[in-house]
Structure formats: C-alpha cells, structure tokens
Amino acid sequence: MKRRMLKWIRNLALLAYAAFALFPLLWMLIISFKHDREMYHTIFLFSPTLENYRVLFEKGDYIGYFLNNLWVSAGAVILSIVVGVPAAYALARFKFRGRESIAFTFLSFRFAPEIMVILPLFLIYQRFGLYDTYLGIIWVYQLLTLPLIIWVLRGYFEEIPPEIEYAARLDGYSWFRVFLKTLVPLIKPGLVASALLSFIFAWNSFTFPLLLAGQNVVTTTVAALQYLSSDTVHYGQMAAAVTISILPEVLLALFIQKHLVRGLSFGAVKG
Amino acid sequence: MGDLWIRGVSKRFDRVLALDDVDLQVNNREFFVLFGPTGAGKTTLLNVIAGIHIPDRGHVYLNGRPVDHLEPNERDVAMVFENYALYPHLNVFENIASPLYSPRYRQPKEVVRQEVMRIARLLDIDALLERFPAELSNGQRQRVALGRALIRRPEVFLMDEPLVHLDAKLRHQMRAELKEIQSQSLDTTTIYVTHDYREALSLGDRIAVISRGRIEQVGTPEEVYHRPASEFVAKAFGDPEMNVVEGELIEDSGRMYLDLFGQPRHFPVPGDLRNILDHHSSRAVRVGFRSKQIRFYPEDPEGKWLAGRVYSFEPLGATAILIVKVGDHSFRLRVSSEQSWEIDQPIHLAFDMDRAFFFSASTGKLLARSEERKGDVPWPS
Incomplete structure (x- = not known):
C-alpha cells in the first residue's frame, strides 16, 4: 500500500516536472503559429497561421544565419574531436609531468563566465584579424566544446584495460590501427554523447557570436535580436525562428540515440 | 619454432x-x-x-x-x-x-x-x-x-x-x-x-x-x-611449505651432528655431506625438511624422538595439515585425516636426516643435500 502511494507521488512529481520543462517549448510553438494581434491572449484557441514562417523565409537571410550556425557549431565540434580524442588518450594513458595540471587547465576553460573573458578576447580578436570570421568563432567555441570532450573521453579511455591495446598490437596491428579499430569503437558511446552535448553548447552559444562577430558571421541566436525593434517586439517571428533553430538539435539527438548505449566495454576482461 | x-x-x-x-x-x-x-x-x-x-x-x-x-x-x-x-x-x-x-x-x-x-x-x-x-x-x-x-x-x-x-x-x-x-x-x-x-x-x-x-x-x-x-625455491614448491629451522653444526666423537633445539643426537649429519659442510665457513646453517621427511608418533617409549605438542589439526578431505610446536618453532605436516589429533596432545617427531636440505644461514643458498632418492614426486603427472 505504502509502496503504491510512493509510486503515485513519484509519478505525479515527474509529471509536474515534465509540464514545467515542456510547457515553455509548447508555448513557443503555439506563438510561432499566431498572428501578432492574438499574441497577448493567453488562449489556446486561435486561427493558426504560417505568416511568421513566411516572413522568416521570404527575406531569405534567415537561411544564411542558420547555415552560419551550422558551420561554426559543426566546425567547432569536429575540431574538438580531432584535438580532444588524442588529448584524452594521452591524459588517460601516459604518465608525464604536469598531467593533472594540464587536465585541470582544460576544465578551467569553463570556470569563468563568458562575459568576463569577452573583453580581452575582443581586443585580441581585433588585433589578430579573427574578429567576425568563421575561424575565430570556431576557435572561441573550443572553450565550450573541448573541455567536455576531453574529460568525458578521458574517463572512457581509462576504463579500457591497456592489455586490450597490447593484445591488438601483438595480433599484428600498428598503433594507429589499434587506435582506430579497437579503441575508437570502445569509446564510441562517450564520443557520441559528448559530441552531441558540445554541439548543443556551441549551437546555443550567444555571447561569443554576439560580441566576437559582426555582419559576416551572424548565428541564429544573435539573429533573434533583430525581432526586437525599437517600437515593437515580433514575438511570432522570433518564436518561429527559434522553433526552426532547435530542429537540428532535436534531429541529431533522435538519430544518435541508439549509439548512446553504455556497457559495451563489459566482458573484455575477467569478471 | x-x-x-x-x-x-x-x-x-x-x-x-x-x-x-x-x-x-x-x-x-x-x-x-x-x-x-x-x-x-x-x-x-x-x-x-x-x-x-x-x-x-x-x-x-x-x-x-x-x-x-x-x-x-x-x-x-x-x-x-x-x-x-x-x-x-x-x-x-x-x-x-x-x-x-x-x-x-x-x-x-x-x-x-x-x-x-x-x-x-x-x-x-x-x-x-x-x-x-x-x-x-x-x-x-x-x-x-x-x-x-x-x-x-x-x-x-x-x-x-x-x-x-x-x-x-x-x-x-x-x-x-x-x-x-x-x-x-x-x-x-x-x-x-x-x-x-x-x-x-x-x-x-x-x-x-x-x-x-x-x-x-x-x-x-x-x-x-x-x-x-x-631456501626460497625450496619453500616455494610444496604444500605445506618446507619446514626450515636454524641450527649449528657440531663435532662429537668423530661424527658431525646438527644441534637443533639443544638435542644434537637426534640429528646426525649424513656421512657424504660432511666433506661439503666442513668447507662451509660458518657453523650456523638452516636445515629444511619436507613434510614427508618428518615421521611422527603419539608415543615415544624409548625416548628416540623429538618431543613436541600438537598446535592445530586442519582436515582437508583425505589429508590434513597438522601443525606441531617444538619450543617456539612450528612444523607443518601433511598427514592422513583418518587419525585425528587433539590440540596440545604430545607428539614425537623423527627426522629423516638423509633427505634434509642444508642451506647457508647467511645467503640462503643450498649447501648440500644427501644423494636424493627419487620416487617422492609430489605431483601427479
């Protein structure tokens, strides 16, 4: 009896949380289909319209912002993987002086709020010609994506017994092949999860592209500001823009879900 | 290949x-x-x-x-x-x-x-x-x-x-x-x-x-x-491990004895080892006996053997491990589990000196062993 009560309470709590978490998204979706004149009525009955979406795509520049965001986010994640996977391996496997300090330094990228480091970064970017370039934004996104990938994958590499590597070497594979054929499949769940999370961080980043990019590299997050004009706020268009901009994240998460399985490394060694 | x-x-x-x-x-x-x-x-x-x-x-x-x-x-x-x-x-x-x-x-x-x-x-x-x-x-x-x-x-x-x-x-x-x-x-x-x-x-x-x-x-x-x-190798092979005790070589009326527990007459050194042990610089040696080289009797009417007391008796199916204390030293013996022993029961040990191992007390290296007799192979092959 008591257990059933507890179960009920737990489910109710979960339901309440789900509503709390999902309602804003639902509200955003509803707004994106409303006319501006119905915007301030908190009623669920309205005449739906695609007007907001039409305006969004008619001007055409939104697609450009969207692609910009895709390039810089994907570029940042790919660069982080290329750099971070070997770094994570080295931090997990090799003993060298200052290993923990280096690992901690990577983590410390995330300590300071973005707004605190933005001014020096802005000056540096101006000086080096990185301001308002794709490379510059991808570069600064490493602060968001690299620590995550390194720290998640380091744990995965540490879990793989070195004997598996040795065994593969003795089977006649070079180190690089062992890395690609044996180690990468074993860290894949971690790689997929951390890459997805990094992508979301990069995709949703606002401060960096707002202040370190100008007209060339406008991302969707920054573009959303355009709907705040001096006299009015175009909530409908804003909601439509945001709705479209979360689509890649949702699609990626759905596609990647089946790779997010843990426990692949069990059974490698004595149990 | x-x-x-x-x-x-x-x-x-x-x-x-x-x-x-x-x-x-x-x-x-x-x-x-x-x-x-x-x-x-x-x-x-x-x-x-x-x-x-x-x-x-x-x-x-x-x-x-x-x-x-x-x-x-x-x-x-x-x-x-x-x-x-x-x-x-x-x-x-x-x-x-x-x-x-x-x-x-x-x-x-x-x-x-x-x-x-x-x-x-x-x-x-x-x-x-x-x-x-x-x-x-x-x-x-x-x-x-x-x-x-x-x-x-x-x-x-x-x-x-x-x-x-x-x-x-x-x-x-x-x-x-x-x-x-x-x-x-x-x-x-x-x-x-x-x-x-x-x-x-x-x-x-x-x-x-x-x-x-x-x-x-x-x-x-x-x-x-x-x-x-x-001594390390000797102890590593065999279960229970070899019993090693420290003793001193002494001469008595032309024969060499090993002074263990102050009772040298129980431990005559085999004749063929004498030569080798004579050349050893020190009189102190360590002597090893495998379990099989120690016989034991509950009674000792003629006073021929070394007296000790049963410290523990641990049956392991067909065999058992018997630990015997002589003074401060314990001997581990593999015995038949059919005969059971009481704790603190008197027991008398007879040592097969012809098969004893003599090790240097300082380095632990084997000094000598009498002509070994084959046949006490301890493992099934």
Whole structure:
C-alpha cells in the first residue's frame, strides 16, 4: 500500500516536472503559429497561421544565419574531436609531468563566465584579424566544446584495460590501427554523447557570436535580436525562428540515440 | 619454432626494480615455466619479450637476432593475457580471427574461417562463435583468449597465468587440456607464467624461479624440487611449505651432528655431506625438511624422538595439515585425516636426516643435500 502511494507521488512529481520543462517549448510553438494581434491572449484557441514562417523565409537571410550556425557549431565540434580524442588518450594513458595540471587547465576553460573573458578576447580578436570570421568563432567555441570532450573521453579511455591495446598490437596491428579499430569503437558511446552535448553548447552559444562577430558571421541566436525593434517586439517571428533553430538539435539527438548505449566495454576482461 | 635468449635485462618502474639483470635461455619447442610469487616480475618479463615494455638495460634475442628495435606487432609472438583482454565489441569468431585479419598475418577469408573453426573445435567453443565476450563465462573467455593466440603460428607463445581466474575444477581440467594441446599441436616455444607450483611442476619442461626481479634457479621440475638452489625455491614448491629451522653444526666423537633445539643426537649429519659442510665457513646453517621427511608418533617409549605438542589439526578431505610446536618453532605436516589429533596432545617427531636440505644461514643458498632418492614426486603427472 505504502509502496503504491510512493509510486503515485513519484509519478505525479515527474509529471509536474515534465509540464514545467515542456510547457515553455509548447508555448513557443503555439506563438510561432499566431498572428501578432492574438499574441497577448493567453488562449489556446486561435486561427493558426504560417505568416511568421513566411516572413522568416521570404527575406531569405534567415537561411544564411542558420547555415552560419551550422558551420561554426559543426566546425567547432569536429575540431574538438580531432584535438580532444588524442588529448584524452594521452591524459588517460601516459604518465608525464604536469598531467593533472594540464587536465585541470582544460576544465578551467569553463570556470569563468563568458562575459568576463569577452573583453580581452575582443581586443585580441581585433588585433589578430579573427574578429567576425568563421575561424575565430570556431576557435572561441573550443572553450565550450573541448573541455567536455576531453574529460568525458578521458574517463572512457581509462576504463579500457591497456592489455586490450597490447593484445591488438601483438595480433599484428600498428598503433594507429589499434587506435582506430579497437579503441575508437570502445569509446564510441562517450564520443557520441559528448559530441552531441558540445554541439548543443556551441549551437546555443550567444555571447561569443554576439560580441566576437559582426555582419559576416551572424548565428541564429544573435539573429533573434533583430525581432526586437525599437517600437515593437515580433514575438511570432522570433518564436518561429527559434522553433526552426532547435530542429537540428532535436534531429541529431533522435538519430544518435541508439549509439548512446553504455556497457559495451563489459566482458573484455575477467569478471 | 624459436630460440629465445634474454641477456642482462633490467627494468625499473619509478622506484620499483621489476627486473634485475635477468638472463634466460629458452630452447626451441620448450615449454618453459616462469614461476614466482605475485609481484616477482613475471609479467614484466613477458611484456619485455613481447615488446610492450622496453627494458632499461639488456637485450632480447629471437633465433639469435636481437629484436629490441621491433614493435610488438613486428615480433611474431602471441600472448594470452591474465585478464584475457578480449575485444568487447567483437564476437568470439572475430576475436579469434583478429590476428588473421591483421595486415601482418592476413589470410584469405576461407582460410580464416577454417582456422577459426579448427581452433574453436579444439577448445570446445565452436557453439559460441556468435556471442560477445560479455555473454561468456570466465572459463569460456579464457578459451577464447587462448584461441586468439593458438590460431597463429608464432615464434613464441607467451601465456600469463591463463588459468588463474578459473575455479579449481575448471583449472584442473584446463591444465590437462593445455598439456594435451601442447604436446599434440603446439610444437612452439612456450613461456608460461604461473604462481601455482603444481601448474609449474606439471606443465614445465623447465622452470625458472623468479623472485623480486631476479632469477633464483632454472631447471627441470625434478631439479627445482629435489635440488632447490636456495631456501626460497625450496619453500616455494610444496604444500605445506618446507619446514626450515636454524641450527649449528657440531663435532662429537668423530661424527658431525646438527644441534637443533639443544638435542644434537637426534640429528646426525649424513656421512657424504660432511666433506661439503666442513668447507662451509660458518657453523650456523638452516636445515629444511619436507613434510614427508618428518615421521611422527603419539608415543615415544624409548625416548628416540623429538618431543613436541600438537598446535592445530586442519582436515582437508583425505589429508590434513597438522601443525606441531617444538619450543617456539612450528612444523607443518601433511598427514592422513583418518587419525585425528587433539590440540596440545604430545607428539614425537623423527627426522629423516638423509633427505634434509642444508642451506647457508647467511645467503640462503643450498649447501648440500644427501644423494636424493627419487620416487617422492609430489605431483601427479
């Protein structure tokens, strides 16, 4: 009896949380289909319209912002993987002086709020010609994506017994092949999860592209500001823009879900 | 198909000297056992041979050629790891076939299939080929790990305690199977690491006893058992371990006696050892008796034997371990469990001095042993 009560309470709590978490998204979706004149009525009955979406795509520049965001986010994640996977391996496997300090330094990228480091970064970017370039934004996104990938994958590499590597070497594979054929499949769940999370961080980043990019590299997050004009706020268009901009994240998460399985490394060694 | 020489190999990990100037020569087609306690450096030595660790000093030669500069994948050695080290993302078939897919040992697909089937049948895992390592029992994983090594025809097989994680019954069965495989289809040099003296004695053509990174003795099972080079080796083989006591050599009316517990007349030194012991610089020696060399009686009407008291009696099925205290010293004896002993019961010990082992008190090296009599082989073969 008591257990059933507890179960009920737990489910109710979960339901309440789900509503709390999902309602804003639902509200955003509803707004994106409303006319501006119905915007301030908190009623669920309205005449739906695609007007907001039409305006969004008619001007055409939104697609450009969207692609910009895709390039810089994907570029940042790919660069982080290329750099971070070997770094994570080295931090997990090799003993060298200052290993923990280096690992901690990577983590410390995330300590300071973005707004605190933005001014020096802005000056540096101006000086080096990185301001308002794709490379510059991808570069600064490493602060968001690299620590995550390194720290998640380091744990995965540490879990793989070195004997598996040795065994593969003795089977006649070079180190690089062992890395690609044996180690990468074993860290894949971690790689997929951390890459997805990094992508979301990069995709949703606002401060960096707002202040370190100008007209060339406008991302969707920054573009959303355009709907705040001096006299009015175009909530409908804003909601439509945001709705479209979360689509890649949702699609990626759905596609990647089946790779997010843990426990692949069990059974490698004595149990 | 390989002679393996190890010359002066030393390896240090931080402050631990794992291997200290190791010299070994392993002959072609030999089943060579590396035996020693945990942490003695056995695995490190295997890893040096495999090229996983690079020795600080010394060289490894395969068929007379140095292989120090070769990467593990270029050395043509196969290894079975203590923890099996299977590839968790590959099934049993792919695990066993892995060497034959590699750039170095690549075989045509059909050959790979046939070979995997042959090995799987040999190891009795042909029904498990589709399974993943996580779905196997420890005994099955161990066989897969063995299969991944056996599918190749390397110069040298390295086996690192492959049976240690199996339960006792399975271990026994696998030991017999391994011996069978070794004699029938494995005419390759094999180096087998173990800390189980029974495994060492039953499998090895020769045994190298290693302790704290140093080789204590290399010899056939008979040699290491009957003529141990040191007290360490003598104690390592046999259960219960050899009883070693410290005593002093004395002369009495032209004969040499050993003064143990102040009762030298119980311990006459055999005549043929006298010469050797006379030349030893010190009078203090350590003397070892295996359990079989100590007889025991509940009564001693003529006062011929050494008196002691039963300290504990631990039945283990057909046999039992009896611990006898004489003064402060305890003797461990393997006895029949049919006769039971009471704690503190008086007991009288008779020592077979003709089979005693005399060790130097300072270095622990074997000084002398009377002409050994064969026939007290302690292991089933």
